[in-house]
Amino acid sequence: MAKGTDDTIAVRISKALADRIISGAIEPGARLRQDHVAEEFNTSHVPVREAFRRLEAQGLAVSEPRRGVRVAAFDLGEVKEVAEMRAALEVLALRHAAPHLTSAILDLAEEATKAGDKSRDVRSWEEANRAFHRLILAPCGMPRLLATIDDLHAASARFLFAAWRSEWEARTDQDHRAILTALRQGNTESAAATLGRHVQWIGRKPVRTASGATREAFAIVG
Amino acid sequence: MAKGTDDTIAVRISKALADRIISGAIEPGARLRQDHVAEEFNTSHVPVREAFRRLEAQGLAVSEPRRGVRVAAFDLGEVKEVAEMRAALEVLALRHAAPHLTSAILDLAEEATKAGDKSRDVRSWEEANRAFHRLILAPCGMPRLLATIDDLHAASARFLFAAWRSEWEARTDQDHRAILTALRQGNTESAAATLGRHVQWIGRKPVRTASGATREAFAIVG
DNA sequence: CGATTTAAAATTATAGATAATTTCTGTTTT
DNA sequence: AAAACAGAAATTATCTATAATTTTAAATCG
Numbered sequence: 115m116a117k118g119t120d121d122t123i124a125v126r127i128s129k130a131l132a133d134r135i136i137s138g139a140i141e142p143g144a145r146l147r148q149d150h151v152a153e154e155f156n157t158s159h160v161p162v163r164e165a166f167r168r169l170e171a172q173g174l175a176v177s178e179p180r181r182g183v184r185v186a187a188f189d190l191g192e193v194k195e196v197a198e199m200r201a202a203l204e205v206l207a208l209r210h211a212a213p214h215l216t217s218a219i220l221d222l223a224e225e226a227t228k229a230g231d232k233s234r235d236v237r238s239w240e241e242a243n244r245a246f247h248r249l250i251l252a253p254c255g256m257p258r259l260l261a262t263i264d265d266l267h268a269a270s271a272r273f274l275f276a277a278w279r280s281e282w283e284a285r286t287d288q289d290h291r292a293i294l295t296a297l298r299q300g301n302t303e304s305a306a307a308t309l310g311r312h313v314q315w316i317g318r319k320p321v322r323t324a325s326g327a328t329r330e331a332f333a334i335v336g
Numbered sequence: 337m338a339k340g341t342d343d344t345i346a347v348r349i350s351k352a353l354a355d356r357i358i359s360g361a362i363e364p365g366a367r368l369r370q371d372h373v374a375e376e377f378n379t380s381h382v383p384v385r386e387a388f389r390r391l392e393a394q395g396l397a398v399s400e401p402r403r404g405v406r407v408a409a410f411d412l413g414e415v416k417e418v419a420e421m422r423a424a425l426e427v428l429a430l431r432h433a434a435p436h437l438t439s440a441i442l443d444l445a446e447e448a449t450k451a452g453d454k455s456r457d458v459r460s461w462e463e464a465n466r467a468f469h470r471l472i473l474a475p476c477g478m479p480r481l482l483a484t485i486d487d488l489h490a491a492s493a494r495f496l497f498a499a500w501r502s503e504w505e506a507r508t509d510q511d512h513r514a515i516l517t518a519l520r521q522g523n524t525e526s527a528a529a530t531l532g533r534h535v536q537w538i539g540r541k542p543v544r545t546a547s548g549a550t551r552e553a554f555a556i557v558g
Numbered sequence: 559c560g561a562t563t564t565a566a567a568a569t570t571a572t573a574g575a576t577a578a579t580t581t582c583t584g585t586t587t588t
Numbered sequence: 589a590a591a592a593c594a595g596a597a598a599t600t601a602t603c604t605a606t607a608a609t610t611t612t613a614a615a616t617c618g
Contacts, residue, residue: 122401122571124389147599158573160382163601164389171393173480179344180579180600195478202424256417258395262484344601369569380603385571402570402609563616570609579600587592 123157124164130155131165135174135185136268137237138275142187146175172265174272188273190332193316196269197334201310203263204247208309210254212302220294223249227290236282240271243336246290250297270334277317277333289315289336312336349377350387357396357407358490359459360497364409368397394487396494410495412554415538418491419556423532425485426469430531432476434524442516445471449512458504462493465558468512472519492556499539499555511537511558534558 121129131151134140146166152159166183169175177183223246230242244267252260289312296305317335343351353373356362368388370381377384388405391397399405445468452464466489474482511534518527539557 124571125401145599148601149599159600160385160572163382163386167386167389168393171390179347182580182600191477192480195480198428198478199425199481199484202428203421206420206424255413256420258414258417259421262421346601370571371569381570382602404570404610559618561616561618563614565614566612568609568611571607573606574604576603577601579598581596581598583594583596585592585594588590 122161123155124161124168127151127155127157127162128165128168131169132172132174132268135169136272136275138272138279140185142185142276144185146183146185148183173269188269188276192269193273193332193334196266196273197314197316200263200266200270200334201313203259203266204251204313205306205310207251207254207256207259207263208306209302210256211251212297212305214253214255215250215297217298219249219253220298223290224294227287227294230290231284231286233284234282236275236278239282240274243287244271250293273333274335277331344383345377345379346383346386346390349373349379349384350390352377353387353391354394354396354490357391358494358497360494360501362407364407364498366407368405368407370405395491410491410498414491415495415554415556418488418495419536419538422485422488422492422556423535425481425488426473426535427528427532429473429476429478429481429485430528431524432478433473434519434527436475436477437472437519439520441471441475442519445512446516449509449516452512453506453508455506456504458497458500461504462496465509466493472515495555496557499553 131140131146140146146169148159148162148166151165152162155162166175166177170177170183174186175183176186226242226246226249230239230246233239233242247263247267251263254260289308292308293305293312296302296308313334313336315334315336317333318330353362353368362368368391370384370388373387374381374384388397388399392399392405396408397405398408448464448468448471452461452468455461455464469485469489473485476482511530514530515527515534518524518530535556535558537556537558539555
């Protein structure tokens with residue numbers, strides 16, 4: 115991951131915190147105390163507050179005036195919401211990207227798919243999956259759309275890590291392959307339809323809670 | 337407009353600046369100098385910086401590290417991009433909102449349409465148009481989706497005001513009426529299709545530039 | 559006279575300090 | 589024992605001050 119050493123301190127902090135929130139290192143609902151964060155990063159709280167605003171905009175944190183910032187909570191409803199938004203926007207992006215896709219790009223996307231299938235842990239699977247989606251969508255040339263999709267991917271990853279906290283079973287991604295085949299054949303509509311379905315596929319998994327009981331965990335898997 | 341007196345200063349500033357950027361009171365590309373803004377609002381620059389981060393997240397301003405913040409510029413490509421994103425997301429929202437629409441809500445939406453038709457200036461037309469869209473979409477119960485649509489509406493309004501800076505000719509909005517009719521008949525798909533087309537309708541208009549020449553101006557009109 | 563370097567002014571980014579608000583904790587009251 | 593209530597501690601939001609960087613303007617050189 116690019117460290118971005120010339121970034122402003124606020125950006126560095128927001129990236130670091132975003133990573134922790136997404137990976138689940140900080141629990142949903144946990145308070146983010148500006149002085150503590152400032153101390154940890156050896157800065158004052160001014161850049162910390164700016165970092166908080168960034169996290170807020172990404173939907174990773176919520177802030178109440180005078181009461182501080184906390185890590186955004188989420189429920190099944192939000193998982194579905196993000197999945198549907200991703201479906202709508204990624205389909206749009208793919209329709210515009212399709213005419214600009216080269217076989218070189220599709221080859222890279224295929225490699226990303228293979229890397230995902232080989233992944234032994236959630237984290238590397240997520241990285242490969244994200245790479246696949248970004249590769250086939252980036253040529254749409256719509257920066258605002260891509261930025262929005264990126265934020266939604268971050269939310270998806272958060273749900274994913276929350277559900278498959280440590281265990282992960284490898285599985286071959288047939289959807290990705292179907293999408294690539296359709297794109298290679300110039301069948302954009304078929305690829306878009308599969309992508310739309312693929313992104314909305316929600317995985318279910320029983321998870322042991324802190325109290326010992328088991329509940330269903332949900333996560334977007336695509 | 338709700339003044340939000342209990343808002344934090346940063347929020348107040350960001351709302352005031354957003355209004356100016358959207359209305360065109362500040363030119364695209366103009367620099368936003370934190371000390372000047374701070375002086376105007378009788379504060380220090382700390383809340384101003386936070387306001388800038390909010391504007392950045394909304395896509396109304398762009399910031400380059402150490403070089404300051406400027407009002408986001410836009411071109412025809414971005415107008416189209418925002419229109420397509422709105423089409424995709426508003427259609428999604430409408431599909432979810434449709435089952436929860438009451439005739440009371442649809443009556444309010446019809447009033448908003450009439451108010452739009454009667455508007456003598458862009459500003460009040462935009463307000464009525466925004467009210468219409470929000471009324472029929474809000475019952476979808478997807479907060480993240482609605483927040484994203486709101487930001488896109490702000491961008492749309494910006495393009496609109498830039499093109500129709502002062503003059504505005506009244507016109508009856510047939511699309512809004514067609515959408516309401518379809519919704520009243522329970523024909524969600526027809527309403528969604530019309531909405532998707534409606535949002536992407538881009539108006540064209542010759543505009544006199546500062547140098548005296550005329551160029552085409554473009555704006556989303558829906 | 560135009561290009562380039564240098565110096566000054568303006569501006570951004572961060573730090574440290576202060577006032578106001580909220581949260582926490584222990585105690586009292588019913 | 590549960591609820592209500594102080595008072596103390598912690599935390600947020602803001603202000604003033606300082607360091608670092610960029611922009612502007614002037615001056616110098618080719």
